[in-house]
Amino acid sequence: MITPDGWLTWAERWPNPGFASRKVDGWHNTGRMYLPHSAVGYWGGFKGRLMDRPETDPTARASVHGWIPYEDNVIQILPFTAECWSSGSPYPNRNGIAFETEGGYKPENEPLTETQIEHHVHIIRDLAEWKQWAPRRPVNGVDKTATLYEHRECTRFGSLPTACPSDRIPWAEILRRLQGGEDDMATIISRPGTNFPQNYLVVGKAMEFLESREQRELAAEAYGISAEPRAVSQAAFDWLAKRAGLSV
Numbered sequence: 001m002i003t004p005d006g007w008l009t010w011a012e013r014w015p016n017p018g019f020a021s022r023k024v025d026g027w028h029n030t031g032r033m034y035l036p037h038s039a040v041g042y043w044g045g046f047k048g049r050l051m052d053r054p055e056t057d058p059t060a061r062a063s064v065h066g067w068i069p070y071e072d073n074v075i076q077i078l079p080f081t082a083e084c085w086s087s088g089s090p091y092p093n094r095n096g097i098a099f100e101t102e103g104g105y106k107p108e109n110e111p112l113t114e115t116q117i118e119h120h121v122h123i124i125r126d127l128a129e130w131k132q133w134a135p136r137r138p139v140n141g142v143d144k145t146a147t148l149y150e151h152r153e154c155t156r157f158g159s160l161p162t163a164c165p166s167d168r169i170p171w172a173e174i175l176r177r178l179q180g181g182e183d184d185m186a187t188i189i190s191r192p193g194t195n196f197p198q199n200y201l202v203v204g205k206a207m208e209f210l211e212s213r214e215q216r217e218l219a220a221e222a223y224g225i226s227a228e229p230r231a232v233s234q235a236a237f238d239w240l241a242k243r244a245g246l247s248v
Contacts, residue, residue: 006080018051023063025083038104038165064098072235088159108166190229207244
């Protein structure tokens with residue numbers, strides 16, 4: 001969900017956006033489109049450029065609403081009301097919600113992790129509900145009526161050409177999940193940091209504790225998936241549990 005003043009209720013809110021709060025055109029973003037970016041790097045470089053260096057630095061004149069890491073929870077830097085300097089021209093900056101996606105340095109087309117895909121889906125779903133629009137990709141190079149664009153597709157709005165996000169965004173999979181396909185997706189994960197194995201079945205947004213190896217094998221057979229638990233970070237586990245409404 002998104003609060004009335006533009007904050008994701010489930011994301012980590014960064015306590016001090018630093019200079020990023022000055023790198024905006026205003027505070028009346030319509031939120032009528034979503035624009036995923038590729039960071040072409042990692043948190044340290046992202047924070048240094050956007051938050052730690054002033055707008056007077058010509059190499060740091062950029063801002064976005066948040067950060068999507070490989071495995072941890074989403075970090076929101078600015079509220080969705082911010083008209084960020086993210087996509088190269090006034091229209092997408094004043095009407096688009098932009099998130100940087102960790103990675104894409106070597107190679108530039110580095111695939112997104114499962115966690116990153118899920119985060120993008122979650123943000124799009126919440127944003128579409130908040131602003132009452134349907135997720136839709138442009139049908140051609142001049143279509144300005146869609147709601148899901150890439151930075152490089154903003155030339156139609158007057159932005160300069162760019163490679164971002166370098167073919168990293170798996171739109172077909174994201175749209176499939178937005179249309180309900182994610183309800184069929186299942187995986188077995190192991191809880192990190194425990195002295196004895198604790199395994200959970202994750203199906204869509206649901207999460208269920210598997211009490212025994214037999215239950216794990218039955219779940220794997222039922223969903224046609226591997227019975228071998230997939231390791232996840234503590235932050236990713238906490239995010240999954242919170243989304244499922246579990247107190248673990």
